[in-house]
Amino acid sequence: MPPRPAFRPGQVEVRIDGRTLWIAGAAYPLRNIARVYQVVLHPRSAEAFGRFGRRFAGTLAVLIVVLSVGLMSISASSSYRDERDQNRTSFSQFVVTVGVVLLVLYVVDLLRVVLQKVRHVVAVETNGSSVALITAPDEAGRRAITRYLAAAIDRPEAGLLLHVDTLSVNPAHYYFGDTVNVHGTGNIGRISG
Structure with missing residues (x-):
């Protein structure tokens, strides 16, 4: 388990208890997490x-x-x-x-x-349409968050407790990852975001 970081105002707690990932007050069953990755959100x-x-x-x-x-x-x-x-x-x-x-x-x-800024975030994506965005002030912190989450999802019994920055963004204002539609008549394939 990583060392416990200092808790600053404006941060939220990320922890794994049993088979649940908690980000602030939101619970995500570990079995429903599809991926954890770093992404750069660019304004549209x-x-x-x-x-x-x-x-x-x-x-x-x-x-x-x-x-x-x-x-x-x-x-x-x-x-x-x-x-x-x-x-x-x-x-x-x-x-x-x-x-x-x-x-x-x-x-x-x-x-x-x-006037929106480019945002560097760690996205926790579920099998459904839910995505949680957390971040750290620097690249090394975001990389560490991604590694800690991936390791904790792989071994939930080890637990996890982090204090991270969070942000709320309007998805209509940002490009968020890739756009994929490979089914039906509106097939566009994959468009990188």
Whole structure:
């Protein structure tokens, strides 16, 4: 069993009791752990810029159509020039305001992804879709965590107790490992993440 590391604020306890891996308060049966590996999570910046571009172009096109149709409708329905000009101005300001609000929302969504940092983590993957992410401040620490977990899974009777850093990430903001689909009509094979 590895030496007991010092417990710092913000860390969680990783331990093996019997046939269960505990990460903080989450329990993972050892028989369900498919692999433990180091991975580098990269933000999905390119996808975020593409999504921003599509949203911006689509919104701009819709706003132009709405503005054109609205202004033509105002011109056809109003008989007084002053009233028509006032309605045109009010409608144009409304459409521009909606466009600016949507643009701000799109920029915020873009920045949520683009401002994410690259994360170096140790992933504990189960047979299902569950993945736990733990980390250490340096490469040697992450390599040691991976070795300790692999050895403890192989020999659970020896036990394990570690204090590690943990993090929560939104999987939609990061590339996480490989994408594999080798079944059915959507067969893409393997795409490295």
